[in-house]
Amino acid sequence: MLARLVQMPSITGHELAIQDFLSSELAGLGLQIDRWCPSRDELATHPAFSDDGLPLGTRPVIAARWRGSLKGARSLILNAHVDVVPVGDERAWSDGGPWSGAYRDGCVWGRGSCDMKGGLVAAMTAIRVLQNDGAKPRGDVTLQCVIGEESGGAGTLAAVMRGYHADAAIVLEPTRLAICPVGAGAASFRLHIPGRAAHGAMRNEGVSSIEKFYLIADALARFERDRQSTFSHAFFAPGQLVAPLSIGKIAAGDWPSTVPDSLIAEGRYGILPGENMADARTLFEQTVSEAAKSDGWLREHPPTVEWFEGQFEPAATPPDSPIIAALGKAHKKVLGSDPKIQGVSYGSDLRFFTNNANMHAVLYGPGDVRLAHSVDERVPVEEVIHCAEVLSNLIQEW
């Protein structure tokens, strides 16, 4: 099953074929299928919608419900995104290329194997195994197969907006079977830094926006360090860079011998767990304007900050949440030792459950996130099987 799913190139925006396949597989498991195509008009009414500009309307989301026998019993959502990121240069991949789904060295290889079709197959297997044993859950178990995670999370947001809610959710991201109840957020920013043009031969007549940028960039680097040094959290290792501030793109000037009169820099600003997005943005803007005040030119011609595209809030489930205890117990039963509990510095669909659906949720799944999005992505089959065992134990306990 995992190999077949990897062989379907479900790059974000092109999820229809894999969702057709999964609809019939999940219906074959006796699950009740709710399948719909979210629209942009509908999603845009939600403040958490992050518009990636990709077409919508032909990209179905699936919620497959295994109906519980007891009304009011504890329910569970298992969430997996079916979309994958592009593969880069196909020639860089070893034997078989990015869509092989080959089984080698104990792993299934190919784009999406680790992020996160391995987790999806673990959930399907857990349900199938319990059904073969004649088990029936007391509360609803709903497997969500969502689209668009890699570019902002349209699918999970659509499921939240459709009213899906449970007593807990597990997002099956590759965590090497660590329980991750906390994730940092990120906000994309665009800085405009003004200068004044002059002939480069008389550069003192002008003001270089590039030189002024250094000043702001230094202030932002200090800001990142200060934020990090005052942050501590039980789920992050001491010294771990939890909320990186990284500038990814710079454009300035239009001629080699002209002093550049404007600079635009774009980057991502990490939002700390527990931090409010609006407050975090204000701190950033204050840092830029404080730095500008220390400079004669920038004081008169202040830089501006724009927030655009990806705005991902941080997510957190409390450490004493019942789902952490129950999942930890199921993990220990299968693997013989307590799982690691840790936070992650990247954004994921976790935030829609914790922030928008008012639920407890964790990331938990097979595979190493460092192999996600990389060449020769793969997932150890043993970890997928362990994850399936843990999930089936969890469903019984829960």
Ligand SMILES: [Zn+2]
């Ligand atoms: Zn993922």
